[in-house]
Amino acid sequence: MKKILALLSFVLLFIACSEDKDDNILPGPTNANISFTFSHNWDGTTINSTNLQTEIVTNEHGEKMSMARIRYLISRLELVNENGDAYLFDDYKFTDLQDESTYSFTPVNNNIPTGNYTLKFIWGFNETDNIDGAYLDLNSASWNWPAMLGGGYHFLQFDGQYNVDTSAPSPFNFHNGTARVSDGVFEQNFAEINLSTPITITNNATIEVKMNFAEFFKNPNTWDLNVLDTPLMPNYDAQKMMQENVASVFSIGNITQ
Template sequence: MKKIKYTLLIFCLAFLGCSEDNDVNIETVNITLKFTQNWDGTAISASDFNQFNFTNENGDLISIERLRYVVSNVVIGGVEKEYQLINIGENIGSEISLEGITKGSKSLSFTFGFRDEDNLDGVYADLNSTSFNVPEMLGGGYHYMQFDGKYKDVNNADANFNYHAIRAADITDPDNVILQDTSFEVDLGDIEITENATIEIKMNIAEWFKNPNTWNLNELNTVLMPNFDAQILMNANGQSVFSLGEITSN
């Protein structure tokens, strides 16, 4: 009996030793997510701002003056980044570094904006300092996106637009504000991870104006934050904005 117990003890120790070796030898890689912007395939950077270079689906000629947006719950292979503000005009935040990702097929997803459970008023110090908050009368929390510019109106005059995406708020009755989560998840599918790499995530800005709702800036231009229906339209158009781009080895 003692001999059997001794043999079992040796077997268990050997098994645990192998398990520890396997854990130590698991290979991991580092991934950089790079957010880029384009207009139906034409790359856009801050150098393209403040110029009437773009025509939307409705035929409105526009210039971009500011574009910044939040992505949250960024996850690949179980490694997560809580949130990040991407500011195109100031070239800030366009890359997210994620370390310790095991090799193999990994799903990549993120949320545009903040889900309701994360969209808590005043909790993100960096967003507070950059005026990304939403007024309390509109439910508080944070913007999903601030997209500002100008367009040529029906008289060919320069007019402002403020395409600001937030949680939809119906303030018809100020004592009973109705809120609807209009953030959305972007699922970019499974990606085969074999080495350190940069994964491009593309935002086609033109899609905000055309699919499935053709956006007429002469009708929907400013004061869109308290416009519940406009926020629902933005949510619908945003579903086709992001796509997977190039994957390059680092």
């Protein structure tokens, strides 16, 4: 009988300890706050405010280029889970590579359930959002797209020089926005970017979005700056080529959480 009582006491003590242990396990968060950070490169060479105007790069066609200014806009960032549920973040993201404070983006409505996601967003503004003169901060940044070319706003301003290894370098203005078909006839030229790399969110997280500017000049259209340098804004074919090439510019980098 004593042996049975001792064994019973041991079992009860084991159960009690197990319950205490379980009570101390805190459940993981069910929601997470999300921020984004944007990094920039030219085929692996980091491009930022410190070397933007000094780095010499070579495009796919073979022209050596210098970069004076790069500014771009994306909007309607959203994370899509495995069930197809989309969580849309407010606002748009305007980045000026000369100002590193613009490399990060923390949406106002950034609380989403933990889980597995992919990221999608709009390059520039879609037709609903691309409203002429509607955004005061973009107006003050001289980001407007001319009314005679369809109005609204730029998606990209990329300026510099090419053939800089020769005695006669030339300027280029690689500007992207609404495509002008003919006088008074315009075509929306934004692109929907879908990044298929899975993003697992288990806690508050910062998602790095990487941008390779070299892709603007090579995929799928190899860009010859000797033919297409400036002006490109009223050039319908050039605008559509930019829209095609932007599809491979972005990728997912590190997820910090």
